[in-house]
Amino acid sequence: MLTFILRRLASLPLVMLALTLLIVGLLQFLSPRERAASFIKSENQMRNIDLIIKENGLDQPFYVQYWKWLGNATQGNFGFSKASSLPVLDTIIQRFPATLELAIFASLFIIPIAVWLGTLSALGKDKFLDQMLRVISVIGYSLPVFVVGILLLVVFYGALGVLPGFGRTDTVLAITDPVPVVTGMITIDSILAGKWNVLINALQHMILPVMTLSIIQVASTLKVMRNQLLDVLKADYVRTARAKGLSDNMVNIKHARRNAILPIVTLAGFTIQGLLSGAVITETIFSYPGIGSWGATAAVQLDYAGVMGFALFIGVIVVISNLVIDILYSFFDPRVRFD
Amino acid sequence: MSAVTTAPVTLTKTAGETWWTARPARRFRKNPLALVGLFIALCFTIMAIFAPLLATPKGNCLRDLDVPEGISVYNPFAPLFWKSILVPPQSCFNVHRISFASVPTPPGVDGAILGTSSGYDIWYGLVWGTRTAFQLSLSVVIPTLLIGIFLGGLAGFFGGWIDNLLMRFVDVIFALPGLILTIVIVSLFGKGLDKIALALVLLGWAGYARVIRGEILKLRHLEYIEAARALGAGNLRQIFRHVLPNALTPIIVIAVLDFSTVPLSAAALSFLGLGTPPGYADWGQMVAFARTFIIGPSGSPFGYWYVSFFPAFFILLFSVGWNLLGDALRDALDPRET
Numbered sequence: 001m002l003t004f005i006l007r008r009l010a011s012l013p014l015v016m017l018a019l020t021l022l023i024v025g026l027l028q029f030l031s032p033r034e035r036a037a038s039f040i041k042s043e044n045q046m047r048n049i050d051l052i053i054k055e056n057g058l059d060q061p062f063y064v065q066y067w068k069w070l071g072n073a074t075q076g077n078f079g080f081s082k083a084s085s086l087p088v089l090d091t092i093i094q095r096f097p098a099t100l101e102l103a104i105f106a107s108l109f110i111i112p113i114a115v116w117l118g119t120l121s122a123l124g125k126d127k128f129l130d131q132m133l134r135v136i137s138v139i140g141y142s143l144p145v146f147v148v149g150i151l152l153l154v155v156f157y158g159a160l161g162v163l164p165g166f167g168r169t170d171t172v173l174a175i176t177d178p179v180p181v182v183t184g185m186i187t188i189d190s191i192l193a194g195k196w197n198v199l200i201n202a203l204q205h206m207i208l209p210v211m212t213l214s215i216i217q218v219a220s221t222l223k224v225m226r227n228q229l230l231d232v233l234k235a236d237y238v239r240t241a242r243a244k245g246l247s248d249n250m251v252n253i254k255h256a257r258r259n260a261i262l263p264i265v266t267l268a269g270f271t272i273q274g275l276l277s278g279a280v281i282t283e284t285i286f287s288y289p290g291i292g293s294w295g296a297t298a299a300v301q302l303d304y305a306g307v308m309g310f311a312l313f314i315g316v317i318v319v320i321s322n323l324v325i326d327i328l329y330s331f332f333d334p335r336v337r338f339d
Numbered sequence: 340m341s342a343v344t345t346a347p348v349t350l351t352k353t354a355g356e357t358w359w360t361a362r363p364a365r366r367f368r369k370n371p372l373a374l375v376g377l378f379i380a381l382c383f384t385i386m387a388i389f390a391p392l393l394a395t396p397k398g399n400c401l402r403d404l405d406v407p408e409g410i411s412v413y414n415p416f417a418p419l420f421w422k423s424i425l426v427p428p429q430s431c432f433n434v435h436r437i438s439f440a441s442v443p444t445p446p447g448v449d450g451a452i453l454g455t456s457s458g459y460d461i462w463y464g465l466v467w468g469t470r471t472a473f474q475l476s477l478s479v480v481i482p483t484l485l486i487g488i489f490l491g492g493l494a495g496f497f498g499g500w501i502d503n504l505l506m507r508f509v510d511v512i513f514a515l516p517g518l519i520l521t522i523v524i525v526s527l528f529g530k531g532l533d534k535i536a537l538a539l540v541l542l543g544w545a546g547y548a549r550v551i552r553g554e555i556l557k558l559r560h561l562e563y564i565e566a567a568r569a570l571g572a573g574n575l576r577q578i579f580r581h582v583l584p585n586a587l588t589p590i591i592v593i594a595v596l597d598f599s600t601v602p603l604s605a606a607a608l609s610f611l612g613l614g615t616p617p618g619y620a621d622w623g624q625m626v627a628f629a630r631t632f633i634i635g636p637s638g639s640p641f642g643y644w645y646v647s648f649f650p651a652f653f654i655l656l657f658s659v660g661w662n663l664l665g666d667a668l669r670d671a672l673d674p675r676e677t
Contacts, residue, residue, distance in 0.1 A: 018511045029527050138372075138666075142658035144603045146610045147651045150629055154648075158633040159641035165633070277518035281607055285630065295519070299526040300612040311523045315515050 118225025140219025379660025487547025
């Protein structure tokens, strides 16, 4: 167990190396002049592009550039993002809490709802509710994120006018009643500051983006849950439990469902990836100031420093979360042995 | 005691059995969802092929077809019919603009069946957008399939350092969410549907390669391959006659599912603004248009529903259809299912 964790941890720098090589390598498709753009912060510098190329060694061979990039990166210098008019690292620090907040709220809904509906569906196999849920699930995971977002906006914001559509809080509220930034997550910050009106407003703003992020994930997780539970229900020990005279409820919930939930843990990796790529589109639709909407703007504005910093950051999150999930899984399931 | 064999399960072939009466086809026909999926997929295919008949060319498109205004394309004996279906000029993909109004007009006005958004005919955009989606699917799925099979086959059959190198590369591709890596590559190459297709090919082969490698690793040690080798079959004959045909089933299913995911990923990128110039018949852009008209005119907040509803419905129907078809194929082709 311990050796497994240590070995996985040891592989982390290797994966990071590959990831940074990929990102810096992709940049080589651009000419030195185009790459120089990520070093420009003011108009004055525009006149000295050749100087910038010389100073940063942008015309040097790849390994020199990579070494230089690595040196800068270890000092927290990932270039300047045009899209946010801030250095890349500052942008990430400023915007990531908003994305994290959305992802946390979304995952609070995804797993419980998917497990609950998946159980209902499997226990009533081929009954009306199961058929309904299967159709809804197919529709759910077929829907592209941007279509879900637009439809929700049209119905709840446009037609019914019951929910706010854009931003983290009302613009007026952000100006008249600013919340001091502590964690960057506005719900927590507003609780810390005791500003309940901001909290309620922020929560209202989060409903539609969180729904957009959750619907697709729930649909796909629900399907896996249903199939897992159906497999487990056929197992010998479930039959034994029934033969012993245990109540249906006891067998279904305590014996069967517990074992069916385990594979859902492995799905968590996919959920995190889904939430991160979903964030790009969701945040763009709802003008939500997280890193996803920044990544999208950076791509559209051809802000290479921004795009690469964004991709690298997402890559790091995915790699680390996969590692954590692997380790967690070996704790949850004693049958899993790694050697 | 019966002899233990690792050869693929021999299917009892009854005399006169064709693919139509074989088990997968029978299983497919019995599944109502499969038939619904097939029907929807066929409808979209027909719509893509016969786009010029469903949304007739107008304006620049007619001019580039070298015909005056007022001549119909419906006559199958005229060369115009075939020309517009087989090689429509690029200008036909520009959505016909009925007016230059700044607000949408409802369905039925000025001959726009589904209304217009900023003067762009929604029906025209959706029909030709289907054609765009199919062009994209074909130009992405076929190359990814070939590259994936080739590289996956190389890795699986020869193993060793080729395998190691390719699979580590695949690992790195899978370390990032697909959409984000596609965004990175598209932003490097520049905007446009062709760049999106290129990015999707560059990343898409990895999935196929991994699956085909896994299948080959599973198959190559089976006895029937050994038997083929013992009978003197060369590497190529083993690969093409014995290994690949048995490894293809999961690949076919992924390819069918990719047929719907490819245009949808492209639509998502297009929605973000990395796709086509304004006015090109493309689903992502039509939804992006809808974003401008979320709130209706004053007094009727739901007034512009058709701008977002029709494109969303089209995309959903397309995606559900192909997903049902793909799932059903997977179930039908799975030999373990009874």
